[in-house]
Amino acid sequence: MGIQTVDESHEVSSLAKYFKVWILLFVLSAFSYMVDLFQLQGYLRWTLVLMFMMLKAAFILSVFMHLGLERFALKTLVLLPPGAILVLILFMAVEGQYTTQSREFNFSQLWQQEILDFKDHHSPSE
Amino acid sequence: MQSQSNTSSLQSLVDDWSAEKQAFQVPWGKLMMWIFLLSDTFIFSIFLTAYMNVRISATAPWPNTSEVFALTIGGIHLPLILIAIMTFVLISSSGTMALAVNYAYKNNKKLAVKLMLATAFLGAMFVSMQAFEWSKLISEGVRPWSNPLGAEQFGACFFMITGFHGVHVSAGVIYLCIVAAKILAGHYDGRSLHIVEITGLYWHFVDLVWVFIFALFYLW
Amino acid sequence: MAIVDAGTAIADQPAHMHEPTGWFTQYVWSQDHKVIAIQYGITAIFVGLVALVLSGLMRLQLGFPETFHFIDPNAYLQFVTMHGMIMVIYLLTALLLGGFGNYLIPLMLGARDMVFPYMNMLSFWTYLLSVLILLASFFVTGGPTGAGWTLYPPQAILDGTPGADMGIILMLMSLAVFIVAFTMGGLNYITTILQARTHGMSLMRMPLAIWGIFVATALGLLAFPALLVSAIMMTLDKLLGSSFFMPAIVSLGEKLDYAGGSPVLFQHLFWFFGHPEVYIVALPAFGMVSEVLSVHARKNIFGYRMMVWAIVAIGLLSFVVWAHHMYVSGMSPVFGYFFATTTLIIAVPTAIKVYNWVLTLWRGNIHLTVPMLFAIGFIFTFTHGGLTGLFLGNVVIDLPLSDTYFVVGHFHMVMGVSPIMVLFAAIYHWFPLISGKKLHDGMGKWHFWITFLGTYAIYLPMHYLGFLGVPRRYYAMGDTGFTDTSVQSLNAGITVSALIVGVAQLIFIFNLIYTVRNGKKCERNPWHAASLEWQPAVYPPPHGNWGDKLPIVYRWAYDYSVPDVQQDYIPQNVPQDAINELSKPRGKSL
Numbered sequence: 048m049g050i051q052t053v054d055e056s057h058e059v060s061s062l063a064k065y066f067k068v069w070i071l072l073f074v075l076s077a078f079s080y081m082v083d084l085f086q087l088q089g090y091l092r093w094t095l096v097l098m099f100m101m102l103k104a105a106f107i108l109s110v111f112m113h114l115g116l117e118r119f120a121l122k123t124l125v126l127l128p129p130g131a132i133l134v135l136i137l138f139m140a141v142e143g144q145y146t147t148q149s150r151e152f153n154f155s156q157l158w159q160q161e162i163l164d165f166k167d168h169h170s171p172s173e
Numbered sequence: 174m175q176s177q178s179n180t181s182s183l184q185s186l187v188d189d190w191s192a193e194k195q196a197f198q199v200p201w202g203k204l205m206m207w208i209f210l211l212s213d214t215f216i217f218s219i220f221l222t223a224y225m226n227v228r229i230s231a232t233a234p235w236p237n238t239s240e241v242f243a244l245t246i247g248g249i250h251l252p253l254i255l256i257a258i259m260t261f262v263l264i265s266s267s268g269t270m271a272l273a274v275n276y277a278y279k280n281n282k283k284l285a286v287k288l289m290l291a292t293a294f295l296g297a298m299f300v301s302m303q304a305f306e307w308s309k310l311i312s313e314g315v316r317p318w319s320n321p322l323g324a325e326q327f328g329a330c331f332f333m334i335t336g337f338h339g340v341h342v343s344a345g346v347i348y349l350c351i352v353a354a355k356i357l358a359g360h361y362d363g364r365s366l367h368i369v370e371i372t373g374l375y376w377h378f379v380d381l382v383w384v385f386i387f388a389l390f391y392l393w
Numbered sequence: 394m395a396i397v398d399a400g401t402a403i404a405d406q407p408a409h410m411h412e413p414t415g416w417f418t419q420y421v422w423s424q425d426h427k428v429i430a431i432q433y434g435i436t437a438i439f440v441g442l443v444a445l446v447l448s449g450l451m452r453l454q455l456g457f458p459e460t461f462h463f464i465d466p467n468a469y470l471q472f473v474t475m476h477g478m479i480m481v482i483y484l485l486t487a488l489l490l491g492g493f494g495n496y497l498i499p500l501m502l503g504a505r506d507m508v509f510p511y512m513n514m515l516s517f518w519t520y521l522l523s524v525l526i527l528l529a530s531f532f533v534t535g536g537p538t539g540a541g542w543t544l545y546p547p548q549a550i551l552d553g554t555p556g557a558d559m560g561i562i563l564m565l566m567s568l569a570v571f572i573v574a575f576t577m578g579g580l581n582y583i584t585t586i587l588q589a590r591t592h593g594m595s596l597m598r599m600p601l602a603i604w605g606i607f608v609a610t611a612l613g614l615l616a617f618p619a620l621l622v623s624a625i626m627m628t629l630d631k632l633l634g635s636s637f638f639m640p641a642i643v644s645l646g647e648k649l650d651y652a653g654g655s656p657v658l659f660q661h662l663f664w665f666f667g668h669p670e671v672y673i674v675a676l677p678a679f680g681m682v683s684e685v686l687s688v689h690a691r692k693n694i695f696g697y698r699m700m701v702w703a704i705v706a707i708g709l710l711s712f713v714v715w716a717h718h719m720y721v722s723g724m725s726p727v728f729g730y731f732f733a734t735t736t737l738i739i740a741v742p743t744a745i746k747v748y749n750w751v752l753t754l755w756r757g758n759i760h761l762t763v764p765m766l767f768a769i770g771f772i773f774t775f776t777h778g779g780l781t782g783l784f785l786g787n788v789v790i791d792l793p794l795s796d797t798y799f800v801v802g803h804f805h806m807v808m809g810v811s812p813i814m815v816l817f818a819a820i821y822h823w824f825p826l827i828s829g830k831k832l833h834d835g836m837g838k839w840h841f842w843i844t845f846l847g848t849y850a851i852y853l854p855m856h857y858l859g860f861l862g863v864p865r866r867y868y869a870m871g872d873t874g875f876t877d878t879s880v881q882s883l884n885a886g887i888t889v890s891a892l893i894v895g896v897a898q899l900i901f902i903f904n905l906i907y908t909v910r911n912g913k914k915c916e917r918n919p920w921h922a923a924s925l926e927w928q929p930a931v932y933p934p935p936h937g938n939w940g941d942k943l944p945i946v947y948r949w950a951y952d953y954s955v956p957d958v959q960q961d962y963i964p965q966n967v968p969q970d971a972i973n974e975l976s977k978p979r980g981k982s983l
Contacts, residue, residue, distance in 0.1 A: 062272070062275060065268065065271045065272060065275065066268075068271075069264070069267075069268040069271070072264045072267070072268075073261065073264060076257070076260050076261065076264060076387075079387070079388065079392060080253065080257045080260075082392065083239050083252060083253050083391075083392055084252065084253075086239070092392075093393075096388050096392045096393065097388065099388070100384055100385060100387075100388035100389075103384045104381055104384050104385070107267065107377055107380060107381050107384065108377075108381065110271075111267055111270070111271045111373075111377045111380075112373075112374055112377045112378070112381075113370070117199070118185055118189060118197070118198065119182035119183070119185050119186045119189075120185065120186050120189035120190060120196060120197060121197050121199065121204075121207070123186060124197075124207065124208075124211075125207055125210075125211060128211055128215075128611075128615055129211075129214055129215075129218065131215075131615060131712040131713075132214075132215060132218040132219070132222070134712065134713055135218075135219070135222055135661075135665055136218075136222050136225070138661070138716070138728065139222050139223075139225060139226040139658070139661065140225065140226075140229065141725055141727075141728075142226060142230075142657065142658070142661065142724060142725050142728075143225065143226045143227075143228075143229025143230045143655075144229060144230075144725075145724070145725035146226075146229070146230035146655055146657065147229060147230045150230070150232060154232075190596060191595055191596065191597065192595065193590065193592060193593050193594055193595045193946075194588075194589075194590050194591070194592065194594070195587065195588040195589070195590065196587045196588065196596070197587060197588065201508045201509070201584055201588050201589070204584050204587065204588060205508070205509065205580050205581075205583075205584045208580055208583055208584065208614065209576070209580055211614070211615070212576060212579075212580075212614040212615065212617075212618060213618075215615050215618035215619070216618040216621060216622060219618055219619050219622040219662065219665075220622055223622060223623075223626065223637065223658060223662065226655060226658050226661075227637060227653075227654065227655055227658065230653075230655050230658075231653050232652065232653045233652070233653060316633075317629060317633045317634070317635040318633055318634035318635050318636070318650065324653060325635070325636050325652055325653055326635075326636060326637065326653060326654070328635075329629065329633075329635035329636065329637060333625070333626070333629060333635075337625075
């Protein structure tokens with residue numbers, strides 16, 4: 048039949064590489080745990096958390112899932128479509144801020160007071 | 174395959190997409206698994222995006238995850254320790270899975286099956302720890318519909334996202350056991366053990382999702 | 394090294410592997426893509442007829458209010474909801490991808506079957522399950538949900554909305570099951586198109602129908618997750634009382650136990666699915682109509698590469714236009730700039746496609762067969778629906794027109810009538826292949842003219858109603874004061890046209906049954922089409938499609954009106970030297 052030619056290069060990647068990455072993943076996880084343990088806050092915390100997250104994801108994808116050994120076409124197939132999600136994340140972050148702002152505005156003490164005043168002046172008992 | 178080294182990656186992209194018969198030099202099952210995982214990536218990403226949105230716009234304060242998931246072991250107060258252990262268990266399982274794939278391609282069936290069962294065992298361990306974590310939170314009064322610690326959405330997001338991930342892990346454990354049993358029964362004799370790599374892709378993906386949940390839900 | 398994985402690679406095995414072993418495996422638990430396609434098709438047309446009856450009932454109420462007492466406001470809202478949901482998801486998506494996708498992909502690509510036939514079979518049975526769950530909601534207490542097909546919370550799950558107890562739960566369950574079915578089918582379509590083409594079939598030789606189905610399936614696999622996630626979250630809100638989409642709310646004079654959720658989030662997630670869904674329906678239709686136009690105008694499709702890239706561009710852009718459905722939702726107002734811009738940009742590749750269809754017809758040898766009539770009808774309805782889309786894409790024009798009949802007219806023209814025109818064109822066009830018999834011509838022409846003219850009689854007045862400010866989803870207008878008296882007479886007119894069009898579909902159903910039972914065997918390749926699906930020796934093609942040897946493809950699918958060859962077309966699987974042989978005698982006589 049011969050339809051399915053298969054990349055056999057996966058076989059040759061040596062065991063040592065897996066062990067190295069395995070240990071590296073442990074170390075990176077320990078680092079991100081330490082970020083919390085030492086209660087780092089603010090931008091430093093977010094930067095470190097995201098950096099360790101991306102590094103771990105990259106190692107799992109490229110070594111454990113063999114994406115690094117695949118041809119460029121498969122890499123693009125896997126890595127490009129999630130771009131659509133980035134657009135959604137961006138807009139949902141903006142939208143979340145906007146929702147919070149409108150809640151703060153509409154439910155603020157000042158605004159509430161004005162509504163109450165309005166009701167006082169226009170209550171049917173008067 | 175030999176020409177791969179002396180052509181640029183962009184050229185190989187064009188070559189692959191303009192080829193006759195097939196665009197990717199991988200087995201059908203493997204390509205299907207990749208595309209399925211892509212679809213699943215969207216599911217988890219949208220879960221996390223929704224979590225981000227409700228967290229930003231929540232009116233009540235968000236609980237401090239570091240304290241919520243803390244345990245006191247032997248008199249020492251350790252923040253987030255259970256989650257850290259769960260992370261280590263899941264990464265260990267990814268390691269054994271990677272070795273299983275390697276031995277499968279070296280045609281060492283017995284060792285591959287043993288490693289797959291070890292992976293399944295670690296996965297089951299992960300799920301049981303998650304069950305422990307759930308019951309601890311429930312005993313503290315956190316529910317999908319209410320949360321004494323702060324924003325109601327905290328409980329809802331927690332149970333939904335870790336629950337959906339837990340279902341994936343459980344399904345993965347069953348999937349691993351089925352494939353291991355089929356290999357032992359000689360179902361794949363005389364053929365390449367691609368199935369181990371395909372199963373491995375799914376398992377590593379579950380680990381990958383946990384990396385994001387760990388960073389974005391527990392550490393954020 | 395070539396390794397064949399016999400466990401999964403059944404489509405690559407010799408023909409005898411595909412032989413069914415009995416009546417059940419041949420017609421019921423069949424793994425053959427053609428049988429599965431027909432199963433999908435019959436189920437989809439059946440639920441489509443249910444939705445058609447619902448629309449008839451809606452029109453009766455609107456045209457002649459206070460006449461039909463069994464249609465109360467609750468029932469009306471339930472009809473609206475079920476009509477919309479069934480038509481978009483269970484008819485159009487299922488018939489275009491599950492039906493035609495299944496039938497055409499292996500045949501047009503020269504494969505023996507889908508790459509995972511067993512999963513393909515599961516896909517159909519899961520789809521059937523989702524349809525049964527959906528139909529079951531008609532028989533539970535409270536009836537089906539009446540939340541509108543967009544299912545916006547908070548109202549979708551609150552008391553006071555019809556079907557808020559069981560109906561909405563069944564609807565969400567049915568959608569989740571449908572998504573599972575679609576994923577199983579979709580993985581199959583994509584993998585087959587990418588990996589199981591025959592010799593010589595490069596991606597740029599694929600017929601446009603396959604390109605449309607391919608990109609639409611990819612969109613589906615990436616967009617349905619958003620619907621799945623929002624369905625899960627809404628189910629949790631309904632069943633467990635979580636507050637993802639539910640803000641603090643007072644309903645029926647009672648403060649409910651919800652706090653802090655975001656209803657706008659649901660709209661974003663829904664339309665992140667919903668807008669690609671429009672193209673999931675449109676792109677296969679674009680592709681299939683290109684086939685029909687090219688074959689019946691005896692001309693190659695104009696600008697094939699441009700058409701392919703337009704499909705791909707529309708697919709990419711469809712992920713960044715979703716919030717143009719939400720200009721009046723109360724989302725962040727700055728989004729309007731971005732989404733209006735992207736919406737107008739997506740009109741560019743769409744317009745390219747329309748120009749190319751028209752240019753395909755230009756100076757073609759047009760045969761006004763029934764499929765061709767429907768295809769030309771599609772160009773009209775799609776252009777009209779698309780132009781009103783440009784109006785609605787702009788924020789300032791959308792604000793006054795939102796939630797009026799203008800919107801109803803617009804989306805029915807562009808994604809209701811247009812894909813259905815293509816579906817009819819496709820059924821008339823490919824029926825000889827599917828059954829070996831040609832549908833009756835006279836009945837087909839009656840069917841076309843009533844449907845086509847009726848469409849305009851129904852939807853053109855709706856645009857006008859929109860300008861008058863008639864809101865959509867209203868049970869009855871009553872004495873509003875702000876609408877003109879002409880509204881009621883227009884509504885009555887629309888209802889009469891809608892009923893005539895609805896009844897005219899019986900001609901089509903009768904035609905199907907009549908042809909299957911009494912029709913004569915037609916000649917092989919009756920339309921003289923060049924694409925690969927018409928080249929098997931017998932119609933319908935047997936299990937395994939191609940006999941002993943897979944076909945080899947030498948050219949694209951559009952070699953029509955080629956000078957100096959005996960017939961005016963060259964099938965895809967005819968090599969160059971065979972043509973030289975054939976064309977010699979005629980070349981001399983010239």
